[in-house]
Amino acid sequence: MKPSMAIKPLVFAVAAVMAVAIQADERRGNDHHHNNGHHQQQPKDPHKDPRFFATASATLNDQQDNYDNFVLNQGTENTADVSDSLNDAEGNAGLNVAAGDMNQQDNEAAIASSDAEWIFGGSYASTDANQSQHDNIAVNISTTNSATLDGSANDSSGNVGVNVAAGDFNQQKNMMAAASSGGRYAIASGPVNQESTGNVVSNLGVATFEKETLRARFEAEGTYKGWGSGVVIDDKERGHRGKDKVDKDPLYFKEAGTFELSGTATYQVLVPTGFTNVVTNDATVSGSLNNASGNVGANVAAGVGNQQANSLSIAACQSCL
Structure with missing residues (x-):
């Protein structure tokens, strides 16, 4: 028989018992009034009995904001590595690893449970996540971001959340909401x-x-081309009255020719060949989960x-309406 089918007769039986108890209280109150002259005792209101409308609740509200940030990475290496971790883990396990700037990570679980005694009650579990990022500036020059999940979370059981981030302005979240009720309702969101x-x-890159x-x-x-003029001086001659005389003959000339020039000029220039240490983003999952x-x-x-976000909501009840 299914649990939901098994619990329903119990619900009706308990309700009947409560009704009989209420009627008995009324009769006792009436008899007490008639015999002793006291005021009549007011009957109990079943809707005010905490066993009927009690509720178990668990709520998580989370807000992650990144805004108006500036990051400059020059030749930066951001490395986030999870290795050989959370193996054979049981229960609720959360792991956050981040390298870089302005990273936001979160693991959260909301669990609410109510047993069969709360017949008309229930349980409510809720997780609410808001991730917002705006007006951020990141300049990466020859930057390497590496995030690795290796050999981790193997053979684990239960609620296990792992967040690994390398770089800037990364937002990650793992959430679970579980509601279990033996009453009339269970809600998980x-x-x-x-x-x-x-x-x-x-x-x-550089x-x-x-x-x-x-x-x-x-x-x-x-x-x-060129030209010119001048004189040619001959030997001295004996002149009048025994004085020497210089003989100057006029000279006129023209000159013309050609010339040739040759040679080699050398100089050096820088020629672009590419980029070195370019921006590299590597995310790796290996041998895990x-x-x-x-x-x-x-x-x-x-x-x-x-x-990034992982969200799970589970609701289970035995006597759901």
């Missing part, structure tokens, strides 16, 4: 709201160059502005 607006990410020697050969030709049972959530992120 786990809404998630994620918003990401107005964010700027710039990923830049440019590489090589020196290149350039050679140039040149040749040039030209002509020139094997043979796990129950509610298992894993979030692994590398980079900027990632939003």
Whole structure:
């Protein structure tokens, strides 16, 4: 027989017993009034009995905000690594590992349970998550972000949450809401709201160059012309009255020719060849979560502005309406 079918007769039986008890109280009150002249005792209101309308509740409200932040990474290495962890874990286990800037992580569980004594009561479990990031700026120059989940959470059972993030402005969340009731209702909810607006990410690498020697050969030709005048002086001659006389003969000339020039010019320039240490984002899950049972959530992120969530809601009751 199903538990829900088995509990229903119990509900009716307890209700009948309560009704008989109420009638007995009324009769005793009436007899007491007639015999002793006292005021009549007011009958009990079953709707005010805590056993009928008692409620077990568990509520978690979480808000994660990232805004108006600026991050500059130059040659930065952000590494988040989970290795050989949470193996054979049981129950409620949460693990958060982050490397970088402005990362937000959370593991939460809300559990509410009520037994069969609360016949007309119930249980309520709720998780509510809001993740918001806006107007953030991240500039990565030759940056490496690496997030790794390796050999972890194997053979685990129960509620297990793992968050691994490397980089900037990452938001991760694992949530579970469980409600179990022996009464008339069980409610479990786990809404998630994620918003990401107005964010700027710039990923830049360092440019590489090589020196290149350039050679140039040149040749040039030209002509020139010229002219001039002068005198030619002969030997001295005996002049009048025994004085020496210089003989100057006039001279006129013209000159013309050509010239040639040649040579080699060398100089060096920087030639771009590519980029080195470019921005690298690696997220890896290896050899993990094997043979796990129950509610298992894993979030692994590398980079900027990632939003991740695992949400589970469970509701069970034995005498649901």
